[in-house]
Amino acid sequence: MTKLYIDSKQKEGFINPEIYGHFSEHLGRCIYQGIYVGESSEIPNTNGMRNDVVEALKEMKVPVLRWPGGCFADEYHWKDGIGPKSDRKRMVNANWGGVVEDNSFGTHEFFELCEQLGCKTYVNGNVGSGTVQEMNEWVEYMTFDGESPMAGLRKKNGREKPWRVDYFGVGNENWGCGGNMTPQYYANLYRRYQTFVRNYDNENPIFKVCCGANSSDYEWTEEVMKTCAYKAPDHLHCFMDGLSLHYYTLPNGDWQHKGSATDFDESQYYTTLHKTLFMEELVKKHSRIMSKYADEDKVSLIVDEWGCWYDVEPGTNPAFLYQQNTMRDAMVAAINFDIFNHHCKVVRMANIAQIVNVLASVILTEGSDMILTPTYYAFHMYRHHQGADLLHTNLTGNTDVGIKEEEQVPKITQTASVSSDGIINLTITNVSTDQPENVSVSMEGISNFEVIEARILTGKIDEYNIFEDRNVVSETDFNGYTANDGQLSIELPPCSIVLLRIEENK
Known part of the structure; x- marks a missing residue:
């Protein structure tokens, strides 16, 4: 027994609600068809957002949503996604299938979605193909309440008051799709870019997230922390509030042959859970390195991409990453939740990839129809831990x-x-x-x-x-x-x- x-x-730490966060990217049918159908759609919607999906996510109590990527973030130019939809630039989504992105879901639509969900906002900026000026102007456009060119442009586009940006990621996977950078190069670039992520609202400062490691790349964590957050004899100099970590559970441990989402045996099931448990080792080892350079209350670990990654469902676009979701995935979610909860002094946020129709999603849609996955129910049952001790x-x-x-x-x-x-x-x-x-x-x-x-x-x-x-x-x-x-x-x-x-x- x-x-x-x-x-x-005996309380051992505060479970930040954002540990149960979510991730939405311009990838496959996550945004378009999954969340956003447009104001003229026959599918019931409010300002373009699917009513059925929004209500299900509100019931699940989504605390924070990350957008626009992912790899897409470092090729996204925010000015293409504002203003009249008929005037917005069309582009090729080079990362995810070469499909046309019409930019009908942009900054205003993202904040509309978060307002409908009642959740915090996590915006990911473009370092890979963007400029300091572009990032600076985006932050000004979103958050400045005063007279300025970007605030004036926001008002011209229909939003008088600024929004609140709770979290801002300075780049994404800059060791890979975000620019194939070395940790030393990115760390210095991060120091420069984050300078211009200004806090125009001092009462609600933006929580700045630095791009962290891919899985067990501890050298990346060491070099970035050494450059961006270091302890001096008499003070702490810190350019970041959080450092990200990405880890996906691959049943076969092979990116080329990841394994089926639904066709697996008992041995593969346990292999998947065993690989999932590696998350705890990652949290411990990365946080141990981080603690050499900053106290845990100064820099938090942000696990902003996690979940199972399988081969796509047969007959679907390989670049859309559409996969089914079984009870195995609910077990994976529970294991990760418990790891994050028990390390809540270190882990401030975690975002499953992704929220609808992509990878380990909680909702699948097909036209006007929608189903909830086993992972959805795992989130729903664990929601009571949000904001608890x-x-x-x-x-x-x-x-x-x-x-x-x-x-x-x-x-x-x-x-x-x-x-x-x-x-x-x-x-x-x-x-x-x-x-x-x-x-x-x-x-x-x-x-x-x-x-x-x-x-x-x-x-x-x-x-x-x-x-x-x-x-x-x-x-x-x-x-x-x-x-x-x-x-x-x-x-x-x-x-x-x-x-x-x-x-x-x-």
Whole structure:
């Protein structure tokens, strides 16, 4: 039997809501058809944004949205996407299939979407093919409340008051598609560019994100931190607020043959989870390097691209990165959530790639139809941890499961937090393909409580929703627990995520 000890009074860190962030890029059908259909579309919309998608994302409680890329960000010139749509420049999306980008979704549309979602904004600037002036003018256009050429242009285009830019990324993957730069070259370029990401609103300063490493490129982190955030004997000189990290789970570990999203066996399932767990090593090692040059409250880790990357669905455009999403992906999401939560003192934000119709998306659309994926339900169940305090836990008796001895993974993973209203949120996952698990939970600091909400997501490892049957996998009520004398006993089915919300009786 697995035993979980929760100390309801010992808080170990604040779980920033942005840990449950999302990423939208001008790639395939993510923006166009997935989120934005235009004001004249027959698909119900508000100012061009699909009503069904927006409502589903609001229910999931999206805290922050990253845009316009991704690789697209470093070829995006923002002035092409403002003003009357009929006058906007058309361009070829060279990164993603060579399709024509008509720029009908631009700066104004992005902020409209975020206002409808009620989420924070994360804008990614162009370093790879852009200029300092271009970035400076974009920030002025978006955030300056006064008399200036860019503020005047914004007003001319219909927006009187400035928007709030919560996060700004200075470039994206500049070690690769963003310019194939060396860390030393990018670091010096970053110092220059970030200077002109000005804080016109001192009460709401922009959180500046420096381009960090690809997976385990620790040299990149070392060199960039050394140049952009360093401890001197008597002070800290810091040009950044956050450093990004990108890591994708590749089941086969091969970018050319990544593996099918739906056609996999039990061994491949465990291999995928094992590769996902590498995220914890990355967080620990990169943050250890970062701590040499800046305290954790000065520079945070921003995991702004993560998730599973498979071969595209048969018959679809290879450059559109459209893939299905199974219970395996929900397990991957839960593992990552728990890693981020337990390292919440370091990880301030994480953005799954991507929000609709691309890679590990939470929503798939087809014309006017829409389905929710298993990963959507994982986000929905974990949403209660947003803005809560992580509680101290101790898990004993946890066993490893898997086919290959070298790729076994812990059977149970969990997060316990307490919300500002005193409700304890427990999410607990059993990743086993075929073994249920009884978990005994002891609650330190609470002698009398009741479970006020209990939900479960479960299914076979390769099950997924389709447009013809959208409820193959869905979140439902859970009654597989008992609560007596300050103790909880939970019977976890195989391949399941359970949410329990617990309130003390006073």
